[in-house]
Amino acid sequence: MADEIVVLVNPAARGGRTLRLLDPVLRRLRAGGRPVSVVVGTSAADALGRAREAVAARPAAFVAFGGDGLVHLAVQAVAGTDVPLGIVPAGTGNDIADALGIPRKDPLAAADIVTAGDRRVVDAARLGTGEWFAGVLACGFDSRVNERANAMTRPPGMAKYLVALARELRSFTPIPFRITLDGEAVEREAMLVAVANTRSYGAGMRVCPDARPDDGLLDVLVLGAVPKGEFLRTFPRVYRGSHTGHPAVTLRRARRVEIEALDGDVVAYADGERAGPAPLTCAVEPGALRVLVPDLRR
Numbered sequence: 001m002a003d004e005i006v007v008l009v010n011p012a013a014r015g016g017r018t019l020r021l022l023d024p025v026l027r028r029l030r031a032g033g034r035p036v037s038v039v040v041g042t043s044a045a046d047a048l049g050r051a052r053e054a055v056a057a058r059p060a061a062f063v064a065f066g067g068d069g070l071v072h073l074a075v076q077a078v079a080g081t082d083v084p085l086g087i088v089p090a091g092t093g094n095d096i097a098d099a100l101g102i103p104r105k106d107p108l109a110a111a112d113i114v115t116a117g118d119r120r121v122v123d124a125a126r127l128g129t130g131e132w133f134a135g136v137l138a139c140g141f142d143s144r145v146n147e148r149a150n151a152m153t154r155p156p157g158m159a160k161y162l163v164a165l166a167r168e169l170r171s172f173t174p175i176p177f178r179i180t181l182d183g184e185a186v187e188r189e190a191m192l193v194a195v196a197n198t199r200s201y202g203a204g205m206r207v208c209p210d211a212r213p214d215d216g217l218l219d220v221l222v223l224g225a226v227p228k229g230e231f232l233r234t235f236p237r238v239y240r241g242s243h244t245g246h247p248a249v250t251l252r253r254a255r256r257v258e259i260e261a262l263d264g265d266v267v268a269y270a271d272g273e274r275a276g277p278a279p280l281t282c283a284v285e286p287g288a289l290r291v292l293v294p295d296l297r298r
Helices: 019-030 044-056 068-078 095-099 107-116 141-151 157-171 228-239
Strands: 005-009 036-039 061-066 085-089 118-127 136-140 175-181 184-196 218-224 249-254 256-261 267-270 273-277 280-293
Touching: 005 019, 005 044, 005 068, 019 036, 019 061, 019 107, 036 044, 044 061, 044 068, 061 068, 061 107, 068 085, 068 095, 068 273, 068 280, 085 095, 085 107, 107 280, 136 141, 141 157, 141 184, 141 267, 175 218, 184 256, 273 280
Parallel strands: 005 036, 005 061, 061 085, 085 280
Antiparallel strands: 118 280, 136 184, 136 267, 175 184, 175 256, 184 218, 218 249, 256 280, 267 273
């Protein structure tokens, strides 16, 4: 239906605690008189299939009610179409929403943007597999921590991530990468490689603080090999974006990025979701997304 707002919901977001926010958000969306429907999948694959079916009907807006992981899923359905993406942040990080000026902690204000905001044309990046991402792809130390944490059943919540971080730090050694930017290759041992369409990931880590989602380029950060003590001292600076002045940090921009791990396995995560092992290629697709954002005239 052309005037319908379709809302994609992850009932498991934040352990299900965000569902209490859903009804007020739906009431706010319906206050404008448009019909509103909800899409919930039984699995990620089922949710994606339902999302693509909903987008094929060309609704007035397709809204992700959740965190960056759900936005990532929604992007798979709307990228390359003229259906605008709305975001009502209801996850842990909400970095993509933040980069677009959408309130991270005010779902009703975000719902008002869906009904009365402006459309902004922004870029997305696409992997060689065809998978899209809107925010940041990273591989190296942090992706190995994610792999550890995802394999653990306890402790719950953020404590699991902290335990995984401590365990990975004990065994981690810099990874030899070959990184090719628009055809120019460099080999370097690194702690981390990040490819960014927007500035932050991981609940506020401003890994590429100057990244813009509408410049037709991807920002690429390489944190070279450093001793573990230096890494621990430097890492907190990423939340302020001040890590970019560290001598081991290199920042470049490119339209196409290829990442190979020359020794050992390394898995990449995009928008916080497992994207698969290196080698991998990602390329920017200018103007692939239409996103509902706050009034651009303000």
